[in-house]
Amino acid sequence: MSRFMHSTELNNDFAMFFYINFLTNFQYKTFDRTKMSIIQLDTDSLTLAIAGDSRDYTQAFDAIIKDHEFYNINNGFFFRENGKQKILGVHIEKQGYNCIALSLKNCIIIDEIVLKGVILDQNPQINERTFVNHIIIRTVTAAINTTLAQRKGLMSCLQMERNAITGSHTKLIVLPNQSCFPFIYRIKPDKYFIKQ
Structure with missing residues (x-):
């Protein structure tokens, strides 16, 4: 069928x-x-x-x-x-x-950081160095979002902590013949063979 x-x-x-x-x-x-x-x-x-x-x-x-x-x-x-x-x-x-993309909606393009679900103005600790540290030493960065919510006439300040930068990424490596291959942890470009 x-x-x-x-x-x-x-x-x-x-x-x-x-x-x-x-x-x-x-x-x-x-x-x-x-x-x-x-x-x-x-x-x-x-x-x-x-x-x-x-x-x-x-x-x-x-x-x-x-x-x-x-x-x-x-x-x-x-x-x-x-x-x-x-x-x-x-x-x-x-x-x-250059573009560093750790996962969907989690990237830096031309020094502009995009993180889905994270209010970047409230989390100044997240910058390009944070992305690089994640790639090199696998650090996980947390973010705290603060929002105001009103329910039944009562205003509340809510703080939610979440992991902003975690273990998945889609970094690409460019080979000498200008083709790209996906990043695989602990596999270096010299392990790939280029067909001539």
């Missing part, structure tokens, strides 16, 4: 359908996947590591397009044109030379 997704379930998550469509029908056919790795994928965001050519990081996808004809015909369905807004469209929000 084949499996299917009911139309009401599909309608509740157009963004995820769009990303699946973008990945399977455009990205995998157009881009050289040996030079691109997905760091994180959520319903409203996608972070990619791209091993391009010697130009700076503003080259976007130029260096990894393998089928230029297919790209030119279909890129209007997915990417914004001339800065116009596009519902469920793909656009580059941030780009830079």
Whole structure:
């Protein structure tokens, strides 16, 4: 018996359908996947590591397009044109030379920290050094969120402590031929063989 997704379930998550469509029908056919790795994928965001050519990081996808004809015909369905807004469209929000992604919604891109469920203004101990310490010596960092809540006319101050940076991460390592591979604890790049 084949499996299917009911139309009401599909309608509740157009963004995820769009990303699946973008990945399977455009990205995998157009881009050289040996030079691109997905760091994180959520319903409203996608972070990619791209091993391009010697130009700076503003080259976007130029260096990894393998089928230029297919790209030119279909890129209007997915990417914004001339800065116009596009519902469920793909656009580059941030780009830079490095990204540290420990897990979904838990990353640093161009010195901007993103941590899901953590109020960063209330937790100044979380910075780029905290991410690096986690990768090197596996430290776990806790965060305390303070919020106000009102119930039956009574205002309360709630403090919730949670682990902000924990043991999972999706760090990528770039090999000499500019391809990326996922970080595996205690396995160094010299253990990987590159087919010529």
